[in-house]
Each structure stands twice: as C-alpha cells, then as structure tokens.
Amino acid sequence: MTNETPRHTVEKIGGTSMARSQELLDTVLIGDRKGADLYNRIFVVSAYGGMTDELLEHKKSGKPGVYALFASAEGGWVWGDALTAVADKMYEHNARIFADEGARQSANRFARERIEGVRSCLIDLSRLCSFGHFQLQQHLLTVREMLASLGEAHSAFNTSLLLNIHGVRARMVDLTGWRDEGQFTLDEAIERALADVDLATELPIVTGYAQCSEALMGTYDRGYSEVTLSRLAVVSHAREAVIHKEFHLSTADPRVVPAEAVRVIGETNYDVADQLSNMGMEAIHPRAAKSLRQAGIPLRVKNAFEPDHPGTVIRSDLTATAPQVEIVTGLKSVFAFEFHDQDMVGVKGYDSEILEALKRHKVWIISKTSNANTITHFLKGSMKAIKRVETDLATAFPSAEITLRKVSLVSAIGRDIGHANILMQAMRVLSDAGIAPLGVHDLMRKVDLQVVVEPDDFDATIKALHLGLIENRAPVSQERLHAAA
CATH class of the missing domain: 3.30.2130.10 (VC0802-like)
Incomplete structure (x- = not known):
C-alpha cells in the first residue's frame, strides 16, 4: 500500500444499504466524483440485507439458516437445501444488479464456486464427525465463520465488478481466508492484503468478514464487520473512519418523536457512542470503537442516501461546552x-x-x-x-x-x-x-x-x-x- 500521509478514509456500508446497489453508485461509491476524487478511500462491505440471516439464523425471529440446520443433530441434510436456497438468492441479487449478461454470468460463477466449495467442506466434515474420534461441536465456530464469509465475499465481488463496469479501478480485497494455507492475526491479514494496493489510483472493496487467528465471531458474533473497519483504519493510518447507514444519527427516533422536531447530532464523543450501544442503538460496536478512540481516529456516521449531509462526527477528544442532552x-x-x-x-x-x-x-x-x-x-x-x-x-x-x-x-x-x-x-x-x-x-x-x-x-x-x-x-x-x- 503506497500512501505515506493519512489522506484516505475507511468506509463501511451496512447490509440494508448494500441491497440498494444502484443508488449507492449515485451517492457513496461514485456520485459526482471524477478522476482522483474517486480514490483514497477503502470500502468495507457487509453482506446484502437478509443474506446473513439465511446463512446463519434470523437475527430477530431466530428462524434457522444453513448454520443452525447444520449444527442441529436433528437437521440431517436439510442444511444442503437451505444452502441451495442461498445460492438462488445470490443469483437473484446478481440479476437485479447486472443488466449485462457477461457480468451477470461472472457474478454467478463466483457465487457458485464459493457455495459449492462450502457445501463440499460441510459434507466432508459431516462424514468425519460420524466417527466418534471427531466431535462436530469443536468445529462449529469455524463453520459459522465460513458460512458468514459467503455473504461478504458475494457483495464485495459484485461491488468491485459493478464499479469496474462504470469505469472505476476497483478491486476486491478478500479477507475471508478462502483457500489460504496459513493463518494470520487480523492486523497481519490486513497488511498483507493491502501491501500492493495504491490508494491513489485504486479503490479497494474489502470483505466485512476477516478470517484471522482471533476468530472474530467468537467475540463479536455478527458485529465483526465493524471490527474489520476499525482495524483497517488503524493499520492503514486513515484520517477518518466512516459508517454509511440508511438513517442519520439523530436526537430521537423519528417514528416516535415528530420528524420535524428531530435533528441530526452534529458531533459527539465515543463515550456517548458506548451508551448508545448499551441501549441497542449501535453507532459502532464498543470494542471496535476502542481501536479508533485509542488511535485518535474520528468516526463519521452518515446517511448513505444523503451524500451532501456531513452526518455525525464522533471523536475521542470532544468534551461538552455545557451540560446538554444530545x-x-x-x-x-x-x-x-x-x-x-x-x-x-x-x-x-x-x-x-x-x-x-x-x-x-x-x-x-x-x-x-x-x-x-x-x-x-x-x-x-x-x-x-x-x-x-x-x-x-x-x-x-x-x-x-x-x-x-x-x-x-x-x-x-x-x-x-x-x-x-x-x-x-x-x-x-x-x-x-x-x-x-x-x-x-x-x-x-x-x-x-x-x-x-x-x-x-x-x-x-x-x-x-x-x-x-x-x-x-x-x-x-x-x-x-x-x-x-
């Protein structure tokens, strides 16, 4: 990675926003930018909205996905049908995103290779664990991580391909560990992945899931993409981290308080962000925020579909000028x-x-x-x-x-x-x-x-x-x- 001064940003796009790929082209990904303004940014992408629910389990209802069915002794081979359904859903996404037949076929081939590779792995693991010397329970965290990574790999590949079609020199940076022979810490994996990236002329699209020795899902479960964001920002010495959501960080929920009375919070600090996380209104995972706070890197929370609005800046060095509820x-x-x-x-x-x-x-x-x-x-x-x-x-x-x-x-x-x-x-x-x-x-x-x-x-x-x-x-x-x- 050649970028001696911290000119670049590291920006994360959430799953709900990712599902609106065409709109993102007009706002976050390209918008009015041209030439050099398109670069000096690193994007971390989540799986398309709902995809991780299908791969693991539904976050709210608990409806079992591929992982939950595979982990259940009573599930039998039902997980295989669920994995096929995920593949079909990926192909449907591809059909919506790519009008060009060649691009669509390329996206489908990528998704098929990943899905069938995981299917073969899970079949082999099931057979292995049919012998008493091998216990499935010992491998479930690895299975969960491997399945979760499918969603981020799918969206990262598609996003880089879509940008290429629109004339942007984008490349997928795959941190999922797919067919890697060694294992590294998260920081080492990031350094290796960015080693030959020129941020001034390339736009890296990074998978939100990163396979590493820390086993992110064991600690953060489905909050891993924010950890990837924060460590990317720290390791690459970014000037700012950005999270793009489908809403602003506001003084209250506009579905409860009249919308005209709600206003965007212009700036606050990481202490307030921690309290929001505790109340389930997460601006960023507290442990992910810790890395940014210690490195002195500000976090900006923006509405992905209002690109001209500055959003909310969260800083570690921001104190209140007067007692005030935000x-x-x-x-x-x-x-x-x-x-x-x-x-x-x-x-x-x-x-x-x-x-x-x-x-x-x-x-x-x-x-x-x-x-x-x-x-x-x-x-x-x-x-x-x-x-x-x-x-x-x-x-x-x-x-x-x-x-x-x-x-x-x-x-x-x-x-x-x-x-x-x-x-x-x-x-x-x-x-x-x-x-x-x-x-x-x-x-x-x-x-x-x-x-x-x-x-x-x-x-x-x-x-x-x-x-x-x-x-x-x-x-x-x-x-x-x-x-x-």
Missing part, C-alpha cells in the same frame, strides 16, 4: 429481574453468582441497581433464557425471592448532563405529561439518565423527554405533548 432513546421490552434475600446483608457472593448465571445463559445486561438485600438487573433476552437463570438461582439460593417483570427503559444521553437542573427538568416534564416512573438511574458519571417506565408509557416518555430536554428545555404540559404527537 439524544433520547430506549428499549421498549426489558425484563426487570429482581433478586431479594434477607440474608444478603453483609454477605459476599450473591452478585457474582447472579452474574455467572446471566453469562452462562447469554443474557444481555443493560443496567443494574442494588440495596442492602435486593439486586435488580435490567435484562434483554429471551424469556426462555431468563427463566433458566431464575431456575439456577432458585436452586442455589432457596430462601431468595425472585421476581420478573416486563418494563421499558428510556435513556437521555449526553457528554455532560451532570447539572442538577437536568434531573429536575426530566422529572418535571414527566410529571407534567402524567408519567410516573418506576425508577430513575442517575449515576455519578454524568453521561446518561435512565428512566424505568411501564411499557405503555414508552413512546410518551421519549416524546416528553425529547420535548423538555432537547427541543426547548421548558416544562411540557400534557396538552403540548399530545399536540406534538
């Missing part, structure tokens, strides 16, 4: 898991036992509170998994009372919201709107203020806090709140 967001469906035991006072071990059970059953902890004899965790996860936690703890602590309740959690987030007036204002606007919080979390590190409410009050709470803390910072009456809706 965004109001939340989770509508949260479980309040309350553990109460009179014998807890002055006794150690309860907290660690609860945390171990939550970790064992892979339940996401959003926040927690405690007093002398009660520990309450606010959890996101399946009822099935949380019930297993309850069963484990009931066995370990037979005298404890464990209650489970569905609530909503709304968070007002900002770089510095430590001023007492913000808490007082929040309580005032909620009272004026007729909302009685079930609880309020206001920590000493003044980055967020969390309000626990009934699920039926979720939307009204977001509207009230946004109106009172962001729009006009004045008390909000119930009549004004209804008018805003």
Whole structure:
C-alpha cells in the first residue's frame, strides 16, 4: 500500500444499504466524483440485507439458516437445501444488479464456486464427525465463520465488478481466508492484503468478514464487520473512519418523536457512542470503537442516501461546552429481574453468582441497581433464557425471592448532563405529561439518565423527554405533548 500521509478514509456500508446497489453508485461509491476524487478511500462491505440471516439464523425471529440446520443433530441434510436456497438468492441479487449478461454470468460463477466449495467442506466434515474420534461441536465456530464469509465475499465481488463496469479501478480485497494455507492475526491479514494496493489510483472493496487467528465471531458474533473497519483504519493510518447507514444519527427516533422536531447530532464523543450501544442503538460496536478512540481516529456516521449531509462526527477528544442532552432513546421490552434475600446483608457472593448465571445463559445486561438485600438487573433476552437463570438461582439460593417483570427503559444521553437542573427538568416534564416512573438511574458519571417506565408509557416518555430536554428545555404540559404527537 503506497500512501505515506493519512489522506484516505475507511468506509463501511451496512447490509440494508448494500441491497440498494444502484443508488449507492449515485451517492457513496461514485456520485459526482471524477478522476482522483474517486480514490483514497477503502470500502468495507457487509453482506446484502437478509443474506446473513439465511446463512446463519434470523437475527430477530431466530428462524434457522444453513448454520443452525447444520449444527442441529436433528437437521440431517436439510442444511444442503437451505444452502441451495442461498445460492438462488445470490443469483437473484446478481440479476437485479447486472443488466449485462457477461457480468451477470461472472457474478454467478463466483457465487457458485464459493457455495459449492462450502457445501463440499460441510459434507466432508459431516462424514468425519460420524466417527466418534471427531466431535462436530469443536468445529462449529469455524463453520459459522465460513458460512458468514459467503455473504461478504458475494457483495464485495459484485461491488468491485459493478464499479469496474462504470469505469472505476476497483478491486476486491478478500479477507475471508478462502483457500489460504496459513493463518494470520487480523492486523497481519490486513497488511498483507493491502501491501500492493495504491490508494491513489485504486479503490479497494474489502470483505466485512476477516478470517484471522482471533476468530472474530467468537467475540463479536455478527458485529465483526465493524471490527474489520476499525482495524483497517488503524493499520492503514486513515484520517477518518466512516459508517454509511440508511438513517442519520439523530436526537430521537423519528417514528416516535415528530420528524420535524428531530435533528441530526452534529458531533459527539465515543463515550456517548458506548451508551448508545448499551441501549441497542449501535453507532459502532464498543470494542471496535476502542481501536479508533485509542488511535485518535474520528468516526463519521452518515446517511448513505444523503451524500451532501456531513452526518455525525464522533471523536475521542470532544468534551461538552455545557451540560446538554444530545439524544433520547430506549428499549421498549426489558425484563426487570429482581433478586431479594434477607440474608444478603453483609454477605459476599450473591452478585457474582447472579452474574455467572446471566453469562452462562447469554443474557444481555443493560443496567443494574442494588440495596442492602435486593439486586435488580435490567435484562434483554429471551424469556426462555431468563427463566433458566431464575431456575439456577432458585436452586442455589432457596430462601431468595425472585421476581420478573416486563418494563421499558428510556435513556437521555449526553457528554455532560451532570447539572442538577437536568434531573429536575426530566422529572418535571414527566410529571407534567402524567408519567410516573418506576425508577430513575442517575449515576455519578454524568453521561446518561435512565428512566424505568411501564411499557405503555414508552413512546410518551421519549416524546416528553425529547420535548423538555432537547427541543426547548421548558416544562411540557400534557396538552403540548399530545399536540406534538
């Protein structure tokens, strides 16, 4: 890679946006750029929207994809039919993207080679594991990574081919490890892949999945593409990282708060980004952000289909000039898991036992509170998994009372919201709107203020806090709140 000064950017395009390939040509990929302006950019691409769901499992519904069917002992050879269905879906994407017959056939050949290569590998693995000396469970993470990589390889190949057709000197940079004989760390894999790339005259299209010794899916599962983005930026000494989404990073969800009242957050810091991730509104995976923060590389979040808008810049060195709420967001469906035991006072071990059970059953902890004899965790996860936690703890602590309740959690987030007036204002606007919080979390590190409410009050709470803390910072009456809706 020949690029001595940090002139270039590293930019990631998400799966939902990738599905709109033709529009991306007119905005992010080419737009009005010509000549040298087309280059000094590295793109990291995700699989087309929905493709990873078909390859692994549906992210929301849990419907099994190829991986889940292969991993299931009861699945038999059904996974093979599911893999064929993925191939057909890839061909359908190719037909939509490429009007030229030759380009379409080239894209189909690439997809077919990858699909059939994986199919052969999985058949061989199944046969091998039919012998007692080899256990399928030991290979499942590798299988999951290999299947996930198909989606990113497909979109990266297509994007580079599409750009070539439009006169851009693009090349696919394949980090998936396809038929590689050695294994490298992520940074080593990136350095090797970019070694002969001239960023001033070439546009690298990099697979969002990277096969490496760190086994990214073991730590980040499906958030691996953001790790690839961050390490690419650090290793290549980029001046800026960019994430292109299909929406802006705004002060609230425009589906809840009136769109005309919502505004784009111009700038913030990585501390705020971490709080957003905790609330499920991920600007970037916290561990991916860590690399950028430590390297002092700013992250820009942009709407992929509004190329002239500067978006939101997230920096490590940005402090607040005054206490201010920047965004109001939340989770509508949260479980309040309350553990109460009179014998807890002055006794150690309860907290660690609860945390171990939550970790064992892979339940996401959003926040927690405690007093002398009660520990309450606010959890996101399946009822099935949380019930297993309850069963484990009931066995370990037979005298404890464990209650489970569905609530909503709304968070007002900002770089510095430590001023007492913000808490007082929040309580005032909620009272004026007729909302009685079930609880309020206001920590000493003044980055967020969390309000626990009934699920039926979720939307009204977001509207009230946004109106009172962001729009006009004045008390909000119930009549004004209804008018805003």
